Amino acid sequence: MSAISVRNLVKKFGSLTAVDGISFDVEKGEIFGFLGPNGAGKTTTINILVTLMRPTSGEAYVAGYNVVEEPVKVRERIGIVFQDPSVDRNLTGWENLYIHGLVYGLRGEELRRRVEESLEFAELTKFKDVEVKNYSGGMIRRLEIARGLMHKPEILFLDEPTIGLDPQTRAKIWEYVEKLRDEEGVTVFLTTHYIEEAERLCDRVAIIDHGRIVAMGSPDELKQGIGKDVIYVRVGDNSSAARLLEGLNKGMLVSYKELNGVLALSVSNASKAIPTVFEVASRMGIRIEEIKYTQPSLSDVFLHYTGREMRDEEADWREVIRMRHRMR
Amino acid sequence: MNERNIIYAMLYRQLRRYFRAKSRVLGTIINPLMFFLFLGMGFSASMRGISAAIGVDYLAFLAPGIAVMTTFTASFIGGISVIWDREFGFLKEVLVAPASRTYAILGRALGDSVTSVLQTFLIMILIYAIVPSLKVGGMLFALGTCFITSLMFNSLGIAIASKMRSPEGFQLIANVLIFPLIFLSGAFYPIENLPAVVKPIFYINPLTYSVDLTRYFMVGISSLPVHLDLTVLLLLTAIFTFLSARTFNRTTLD
Ligand SMILES: Nc1ncnc2c1ncn2[C@@H]1O[C@H](COP(=O)(O)OP(=O)(O)OP(=O)(O)O)[C@@H](O)[C@H]1O
Numbered sequence A: 001m002s003a004i005s006v007r008n009l010v011k012k013f014g015s016l017t018a019v020d021g022i023s024f025d026v027e028k029g030e031i032f033g034f035l036g037p038n039g040a041g042k043t044t045t046i047n048i049l050v051t052l053m054r055p056t057s058g059e060a061y062v063a064g065y066n067v068v069e070e071p072v073k074v075r076e077r078i079g080i081v082f083q084d085p086s087v088d089r090n091l092t093g094w095e096n097l098y099i100h101g102l103v104y105g106l107r108g109e110e111l112r113r114r115v116e117e118s119l120e121f122a123e124l125t126k127f128k129d130v131e132v133k134n135y136s137g138g139m140i141r142r143l144e145i146a147r148g149l150m151h152k153p154e155i156l157f158l159d160e161p162t163i164g165l166d167p168q169t170r171a172k173i174w175e176y177v178e179k180l181r182d183e184e185g186v187t188v189f190l191t192t193h194y195i196e197e198a199e200r201l202c203d204r205v206a207i208i209d210h211g212r213i214v215a216m217g218s219p220d221e222l223k224q225g226i227g228k229d230v231i232y233v234r235v236g237d238n239s240s241a242a243r244l245l246e247g248l249n250k251g252m253l254v255s256y257k258e259l260n261g262v263l264a265l266s267v268s269n270a271s272k273a274i275p276t277v278f279e280v281a282s283r284m285g286i287r288i289e290e291i292k293y294t295q296p297s298l299s300d301v302f303l304h305y306t307g308r309e310m311r312d313e314e315a316d317w318r319e320v321i322r323m324r325h326r327m328r
Numbered sequence B: 001m002n003e004r005n006i007i008y009a010m011l012y013r014q015l016r017r018y019f020r021a022k023s024r025v026l027g028t029i030i031n032p033l034m035f036f037l038f039l040g041m042g043f044s045a046s047m048r049g050i051s052a053a054i055g056v057d058y059l060a061f062l063a064p065g066i067a068v069m070t071t072f073t074a075s076f077i078g079g080i081s082v083i084w085d086r087e088f089g090f091l092k093e094v095l096v097a098p099a100s101r102t103y104a105i106l107g108r109a110l111g112d113s114v115t116s117v118l119q120t121f122l123i124m125i126l127i128y129a130i131v132p133s134l135k136v137g138g139m140l141f142a143l144g145t146c147f148i149t150s151l152m153f154n155s156l157g158i159a160i161a162s163k164m165r166s167p168e169g170f171q172l173i174a175n176v177l178i179f180p181l182i183f184l185s186g187a188f189y190p191i192e193n194l195p196a197v198v199k200p201i202f203y204i205n206p207l208t209y210s211v212d213l214t215r216y217f218m219v220g221i222s223s224l225p226v227h228l229d230l231t232v233l234l235l236l237t238a239i240f241t242f243l244s245a246r247t248f249n250r251t252t253l254d
């Protein structure tokens, strides 16, 4: 049985379709991520899965229970960290955790012990008696993650767990999440719009755009799915670019494109192809001004499937990116 | 078993929050106290006829009115915190919990009622000190009445607030409701001598019964039969509590 199973899920807000018929399964013990830009429908999906919103149509099962028919069964088995803070700012860290434990049925010594453990986990023991409104964003996030885990859920939902955090805190949270999977066997469903987060953390990723899943698989599968390395060669003008292209052995190119003096060469192995490019160029007396190659990232995968960028690239290379897209 | 936990959790939370905001505690007492002093002393000094007509000193007559006013304002306004919880996200923490929402909202209403009654108790101490003729023995029962009143109006506040999206909207409703309800409750003047046309307004106002019963306990006089007061209060409390639980149970993020 999958930890999460979703079939043809649709959620409409009036005329807007926020989630547009998605289906996917999350296996037990895996970290599964939704990667998508703002407004893609990530939070809406989470809200349905954690029983706080009713789907317009379709079905969703979490821990084997239908989210609409048996919401309490689902709630008993999940932990969630919402995108926006959901702690009581006027209470201390300790009080927030204490209340959470009570609400989830803990009591007495056991409750107090878990509160202390959670504070330790979040590295907030020193600040446990400080009101949360005086915490930094990172501290609040850690408190919320610790709180979401305090009742030992089978499945943990993390809606943009590291949004707005500094790189250090982000790395630490990634470590936490991996540890959870490896040591506790917790299933994690997370959403993110950070490419790096999806690549680094997720066993499998679903790329979501406009409420639809456009691609799904492990980060490696997704990257392999769109093909090869791309070498960008800037040679100054169009005619040299054309000449260089002439000189290159077409057999080594998967595809190519040239625009405004920049050649984008799609190859199966960039590290082997680059020396050849230099060789040919120097033989033909063409000066290479700049050369750069990229291995496909999830950002390319996103671009490939949606025709849009996930995030801004350096302005210089914006053109080639667009060109590369047209090349396919 | 878990029901007790969630009630206690919400009670605990409301109390913690209340005691942390010490300035608010003071602020909510000052208003009714000013009413008591300025209205009470002014009337009893300049219109001696009033006391004669009622049969007791006007300050004594007014005292239960002020007590109920304190309870009512504090508890009804307490409902607004549901909206703040929505704004600040804590509502989601409660909504996603596996615990019963009915008991969650009950715990919250109990918590708010305890704080409202505490506030009323503080006012009462001052009032009893100023008006020695009040019945000390009735104070506990008067506070009991205020507790029921508080449950009733806090639940009503929660039910209204759960439907609202903005604190301003609730504030508007509160402002429009609070003063008419207080003035049309017999808190400030006896309802016996009112013209027959306005009397029904008083009878449909739940506060009338709170004021009457509290006055019975604090002063020993009442305009209506005491068992009627009690029946109406308990019935309305049950209805409003049910309403707040139902709205809260149906709350989603849509
Ligand atoms: N309660 C709501 N009522 C109306 N529209 C909504 C509601 N919640 C979300 N939407 C809309 O649905 C779409 C999807 O929103 P959602 O919050 O799921 O996106 P997201 O992928 O989480 O994006 P973000 O990165 O901004 O968090 C958006 O266009 C949003 O404006």
Ligand SMILES: [Mg+2]
Pocket (backbone or CB within 6 Å): A042, A043, A044, A083, A159
């Ligand atoms: Mg979101």
